[in-house]
Amino acid sequence: MADTAAPRLDDQVCFALYAASRAVTSLYRPMLDELGLTYPQYLVMLALWEHGELSVKDLGQALSLDSGTLSPLLKRLEKLELVRRERRADDERSVCIRLTSKGDELRVKAVPLPGVIGDAMxxxxxxxxxxxxxxxxxxxxxxxxxxxxxxx
The missing domain is CATH 1.20.5 (Single alpha-helices involved in coiled-coils or other helix-helix interfaces)
Structure with a gap:
C-alpha cells in the first residue's frame, strides 16, 4: 500500500515543467532537423541572430550554459560553417562568436518556428x-x- 504522506507525481511543479519542456522540445525536433540543428544549437543561433556577435562569456550567460557545455556546441556550429570563433584583438583571452553568411541566411528558414510552437501551445x-x-x-x-x- 502506498504511503499517503508521500509526494504525488502529479502534484510536483518540477514534473509539470519537465513534461512541458519535453513536449515542446520534441515539437521543435523535426523542424530543427530540417535546419540541421539540435535544440541547444538553435538556442545559440537565436542569441546570435538577436545580437549579431557575442563573446563566449556573454553567450554562456545568455543561455545559462558553462563553457564546458558551450564549447562543443560552438565547435559543431563552426564545423557546419554557421559561426566563426575569433580571439579579440584587444583581449586575447576573450573569444568572440560571429555568424557567417551561411549562419545569417539560416535565420530566414527559422523565422516560422516560434509561431508554430506558439500555435501548438x-x-x-x-x-x-x-x-x-x-x-x-x-x-x-x-x-x-x-x-x-x-x-x-
Whole structure:
C-alpha cells in the first residue's frame, strides 16, 4: 500500500515543467532537423541572430550554459560553417562568436518556428507572455536560492 504522506507525481511543479519542456522540445525536433540543428544549437543561433556577435562569456550567460557545455556546441556550429570563433584583438583571452553568411541566411528558414510552437501551445498571446514572465521569475528565484544555499 502506498504511503499517503508521500509526494504525488502529479502534484510536483518540477514534473509539470519537465513534461512541458519535453513536449515542446520534441515539437521543435523535426523542424530543427530540417535546419540541421539540435535544440541547444538553435538556442545559440537565436542569441546570435538577436545580437549579431557575442563573446563566449556573454553567450554562456545568455543561455545559462558553462563553457564546458558551450564549447562543443560552438565547435559543431563552426564545423557546419554557421559561426566563426575569433580571439579579440584587444583581449586575447576573450573569444568572440560571429555568424557567417551561411549562419545569417539560416535565420530566414527559422523565422516560422516560434509561431508554430506558439500555435501548438494553444494559449493566447497574453497568457504566453505571462507564462514567460512567470518562468523567468521562477528561474531567478531558484538560482538565487541555490546561490544562498550552497550544497542544496
Amino acid at each position: 494553444g494559449l493566447p498571446v497574453r497568457e504566453l507572455e505571462e507564462l514567460r514572465v512567470t518562468l523567468r521569475g521562477l528561474t531567478e528565484s531558484v538560482n538565487a536560492y541555490r546561490a544562498s544555499h550552497p550544497g542544496v
